[in-house]
Amino acid sequence: MEDVLWYVLASSRGGPTRVRILRALEERPRNANQLATELELDYTTIRHHLDVLMENNVVRRTDDDYAAVYLFTDQVRSNWDTVETVLEAVDSDSEAR
Amino acid sequence: MSTLFTIAWVAAAVNVVLLVALGWVWVQGYRRHGASHTLGLLVFASLLLVQNGVWLYFYRLHEGYIGWFVNAGTDVQVGMVLLCGLETVALAFLVRITWS
Numbered sequence: 001m002e003d004v005l006w007y008v009l010a011s012s013r014g015g016p017t018r019v020r021i022l023r024a025l026e027e028r029p030r031n032a033n034q035l036a037t038e039l040e041l042d043y044t045t046i047r048h049h050l051d052v053l054m055e056n057n058v059v060r061r062t063d064d065d066y067a068a069v070y071l072f073t074d075q076v077r078s079n080w081d082t083v084e085t086v087l088e089a090v091d092s093d094s095e096a097r
Numbered sequence: 098m099s100t101l102f103t104i105a106w107v108a109a110a111v112n113v114v115l116l117v118a119l120g121w122v123w124v125q126g127y128r129r130h131g132a133s134h135t136l137g138l139l140v141f142a143s144l145l146l147v148q149n150g151v152w153l154y155f156y157r158l159h160e161g162y163i164g165w166f167v168n169a170g171t172d173v174q175v176g177m178v179l180l181c182g183l184e185t186v187a188l189a190f191l192v193r194i195t196w197s
Contacts, residue, residue: 006134012195013122016129052197090130 001079004056005086017041018049019091022083025059029069101174102166106156108181112149115188116142122195145184152181 009015009022020039024030032050036043050070053059058076061068076083123139126132155162166177 003134006132007194010130010132011123011126011135011138012197014197015126048197086132089132 001057001075002082002086005058005079005082008052008056008058009086010090014049014052015090017045018053019087021046021049021053022058022087023091025070025072029062029071031067031069033067035070101171101178102156102163105166105174105178105181106153108178108185109149109152109156111185112181112188113146113153115185115192116146116149118192119188119195120146145188149181149184 009019017039021035024035024038030038032043032046035041035050036046039046050059050061053070054061057073059070060073061070120139120142123135123142127135127139156166166174169177
């Protein structure tokens with residue numbers, strides 16, 4: 001799980017956007033539309049990043065409805081210390097922005 | 098013969114392009130957050146870039162090497178093609194993950 005998190009959040013092109021998505025989902029579960037509005041990004045962009053996060057077992061959707069809410073997987077919850085470590089390393093300058 | 102020779106040097110050239118693309122993503126990431134995971138990948142890409150630069154030099158400019166390749170048996174030629182060609186396949190998978 002640890003190397004997946006580093007790759008998906010730190011070492012790939014969409015990493016910064018996926019960090020923002022995880023931060024938003026950490027506050028509360030949201031659907032793709034709410035994430036698009038909150039992060040001021042295209043719905044299709046959000047869906048792409050959510051698909052990557054789902055393929056890597058970082059998030060899951062509550063059902064197949066288009067308004068489905070995204071949650072962290074059990075795997076991520078049980079590795080939350082690792083998630084925090086990665087987010088802090090990657091997101092260290094976010095407060096300055 | 099010439100087909101194998103062409104595949105070999107084109108594979109080395111494609112590797113250079115793929116490694117520059119990967120390196121660009123990782124340089125941007127490393128400059129943003131300085132994570133050691135990204136730095137490791139950057140070192141990996143830099144070394145493979147040097148390696149493929151050497152291959153390109155041999156295939157395009159080194160007459161001694163070109164002559165040796167042309168006169169080598171098919172088994173050796175196929176083996177040389179696989180050295181760069183399999184790396185192209187491997188890098189393509191990495192690009193797919195990294196560019197998403």
